[in-house]
Amino acid sequence: MQAIEILERLxxxxxxxxxxxxxxxxxxxxxxxxxGIAITELRGPEGDRSNLFATIGPREMPGYILSGHMDVVPAAEDGWSSDPFRLRAEAGRLYGRGTTDMKGFLAVMLAAVPALAAAQLGRPIHLAFSYDEEAGCRGVPHMIARLPELCAHPLGAIIGEPSGMxxxxxxxxxxxxxLTIRxxxxxxxxxxxxxNAIHAMTDVLACAGAEAERLSKGPFEHVFEPPYSSLQVGTLKGGQAVNIIPETCEAEFEARAISAIDPATLLTPLRAVAEALPRRGFxxxxxxxxAYPALSLAAEAPLARLLEELTGVEPLDAVSxxxxAGLFQRAGIDAIICGPGDIARAHKPDEFIIADELLACxxxxxxxxxxCIR
Known part of the structure; x- marks a missing residue:
């Protein structure tokens, strides 16, 4: 099967x-x-979803992982010109939810299987398929934890998120x-x-605003835009009517950290303020x-040099x-991002990938x- 045919199925x-x-x-x-590929299904703790891990070549040798997620964001928003879960081809563009993020990469992985199986690889190429990446990389940690029993320690992992190759x-x-306050x-x-739960939440919101301002003052890592860690309030819900004391208030907070900082620590001041509220009866x-860590692969790393050789393009320093990829690196496996498509097309109506981008991948x-034959 060709990549476009497989993409249509996916x-x-x-x-x-x-x-x-x-x-x-x-x-x-x-x-x-x-x-005829050796494959392991790794069921997650949810019980109704799984990761997949397949090996082509000698599993006892160090090799490379091609990794991508099977899940997509919802497609219920207005603006779709056709059924988001039915591939539509028009003028070289392939429309559908997940075409760019990131079933296009999965389709190329699978289309390459017959050739990889016939190549008599001296080093293996592993195919990793994860779940629930769009919920904060929840599925892949369970697969990474099992890698020592599935293969020799990999030389590197290529995460096929859309990067224009x-x-x-x-x-x-x-x-x-x-955070939920009652x-x-x-x-x-x-x-x-x-x-009043909303009044109590304002203490935490004020802390979030102050922390966001503090983080904007540094430390800095200038490969990123913006070059500092950030924190925001993403959602806020509470109250029933203007003349009812609100019993419940809920807020969601997000922190993004430069590579030298554990992102979870950026939320610690907010949690400290929240955990003082029970003294007032809440x-x-x-x-x-x-939570997932930052990725930071050195420019001189063998994997970075390999990707420059494979693509003919010097790697980009960073994205925000x-x-x-950071989870693979935290497990001691060098990781890098490289895949077809453009991240600017993801998570929006009429998401698409260009057929030539699949060919480049x-x-x-x-x-x-x-x-891997050398």
Whole structure:
């Protein structure tokens, strides 16, 4: 099967983040098994979704991982010109949810399987398919934890997020959390008999604003835009009516960190303010939603030099969005981002990838195979 035909199949699976992914997992597993590929399905703790890991070549030798996520963001927003879960081709563009982010890369991986299987690789190429990346990289840590039993320690991992086929060496880390404050409801004419949860939340919101301002003063890492860590309030919910004391207020916070900083630590001051509220009678629940580390691969690293050789383009220093690459690096595996498409097309109506971008990615995978034969 060619990459476009496989992409059509993959787009047809509405594998929205946070939902069961058995259909797309089953199709990929069946495809790989039909080509005689050794594959392991790694069921996550949720019980209804899985990662997949496949090896082509000698698993006892150090090799390379091609990695991508099977999940996509929802496609319920207005503006789609056609069914988002049905591939539409027009003037060289291939439209559909996930075409760029990042089923296009998965399609190229799978289209390359027959050639890789016939190549008699001296070093293996592993194919890694993860779930729930769009919820903060929740699936891939379970797969990374199992790698020691699945293969020799890899020489590197190529994460195929859309990068215009220019490798990327670094990105920021991220942490997100949800805070729920519960007070006591009542009529607004008797505030003395209630506990206003929104008023209590303002203490935490003020802390968030102050921390965001403080972070903008540095430290700096000038490969990023902006060159400093950041923090924001992303959502805020509370109250029923203007004359009812709000019993509950909920906010979600996000921090993005330059490579020298653990992103989770940026939320610590907010949590400290929240955890002081029970002394005033409020109930507080702090829930970590996601966390992944920054990626920072040295320009002189063998993997960076290899990607320049494979693509013919010097790697880009950094981007500000995040990927699963930092989790591979934290596990001691050099990682880099390189994939077809443009991140600017992701997470919006009429997402598309260009057919020629798939061809460029295919050329990179073929070049990697030649490297592994040497």
């Amino acid at each position: 787009v047809g699976f509405p594998s929205v983040v946070g939902t069961p992914n058995g259909e797309i997992v089953g199709w990929i597993r069946h495809y790989l098994q039909n080509h 220019q490798a990327i060496r670094a990105h920021k880390g991220k942490a997100a959390a949800r 007070g006591r409801s009542g009529h607004s004419s008797r505030p003395d008999q209630g506990l 109930e507080v629940e702090w829930r970590e939603l996601s 969005y995040g990927t699963e 295919q050329a990179m995978v073929e070049a990697l195979a030649r490297h």
